[in-house]
Amino acid sequence: MGAMPTLKLYNTLTREKADFRPIDPESVRMYVCGPTVYDYAHIGNARPNIVFDVLFRLLRHVYGQKHVTYVRNITDVDDKINARALRDYPGLPLNEAIRRVTEKTETQFLEDVATLGCLDPDVQPRATENIAQMVEIIEKLIAKGHAYQAAGEVLFDTKSMADYGQLSRRNLDEQQAGARIAVDAHKKNPGDFVLWKLSEADEPGWESPWGRGRPGWHIECSAMSGRYLGEVFDIHGGGLDLIFPHHENEIAQSRCAHGTEVMANVWMHNGFLQVEGRKMSKSEGNFVTIYELLHTEKFGGRKWPGEVLRLAMLMTHYREPIDFSIKRLEEAEHLLSKWPVPAEAVGEPDPAIVAALADDLNTVAAVQALHALAQKASVDSRQAGVFAASAALLGVVPKEIELDEAVVHEIDERIRARLELIKAKNFAEADSIRDDLQARGIQLKDGKDPETGERVTTWEVKRSQA
DSSP: OOOOOOOOOTTTTTTEEEOOOOTTTTTTTEEEEEOTTTOBBHHHHHHHHHHHHHHHHHHHHHHOOOGGEEEEEBOOOOOHHHHHHHHHHHOOOOOHHHHHHHHHHHHHHHHHHTTTOOOOOOOOGGGGHHHHHHHHHHHHHHHHSEEEEEEEEEEEEEEGGGTTTTTTTHHHHHHHTSHHHHHGGGGSSSEEEEEEEEEESSSSBBBOOOOOOEEOOHHHHHHHHHHHHOEEEEEEEEEEGIIIIIIHHHHHHHHHTTOSSEEEEEEEEEOOOEETEEEEETTOOOOHHHHHHHHHSSTTTTOOHHHHHHHHHHTTTTTEEEEOOHHHHHHHHHHHTTTTOOSSSSOOOOOOHHHHHHOOOOOOHHHHHHHHHHHHHOGGGGHHHHHHHHHHHHHHOOOOOOHHHHHHHHHHHHHHHHHHHHHHHOOHHHHHHHHHHHHHHHHEEEEETTTTOEEEEEEEOOOOOO
């Protein structure tokens, strides 16, 4: 094994790509914002899970599996969840209805991302199981003069933090000058945000020093990351849309509560996702969930395998915007069809693929290198183990093509039609059927029945050679 390349990551906090230096190489720690489980996860949610799964795999390769901790939270207390619970289970007590909604959608989310080839994080905390930690942080913020009570809420005082806004590079004074102060007259400053709010009798709530209530969104991630990774950790990830206000406010809470210079040393954000060139929204009619892509024929009139969806995501650099389209999925599927189905991963991944990923997760270059390796492995069995290890590092593992019963029936019918055409000496049309099936990866093999001597045709799914 050669020397490991230096891992370089782009840090949103510094706006620079720099060498990654973990706080403790024996304990590398990463936190990624997970789903709010009020509904099935959409394809935009898939991108950060795939991106940071690749980083998780790379960190484990560089530092060793036992020396990396990956935490991805589950947000299961949220006003959208409350609304969904009231809509779907109107006859149940609210807390029970909320549990029904979140358990169902959380289970589906975990199944979906597993099908996309994502490893389980080391810890997957639920917000509702970390209320005590949230209360403790809020108490510290009040004691240190960074938070105050007003109109049934506990709010973070943004003016109390001299360098608030470093991550998003937003000037607080400019924000306040243009703010509609009258809307929230109880706030000291328009940018102040909720840490805790009182709950009505028909809303979920927990006892606290400020009355029965529930946490604000931002405090949840501060509490969960701090509990499982410490006051300062290595990497915090999420989508570009979370930079402000979510990540900015996480930083404010955590730093002011703990008295630290940073919350995480490296902040990483994946780019936005469009669908067929347009922003994804229900009003546009292009809103699609991971479940629908995997299990229904909503997108492109067919189901898409998880490994195809994953590869399609990795064919664009994680910091770039991505246009998720049928064409891109077809390109990914075509590429996968040229790769051998790997046996057990043996040995180390190809150095070119490791080097590409070590350069700020350059999955575009890594996929290109993996394709070149697939070409070698298809003609040289000695490369098979390296290809398998390399594919595993990206989490893109080609699988045997599976055909449903309807497709199998169609193939059998076309083969029977071809045999009839051959009997009728209509060889041109018979060859046309054979060529069409071959283009779809269906290899025909003609032979003779040993008893009758009649022509028989068998078929198999065969990946095309690169």
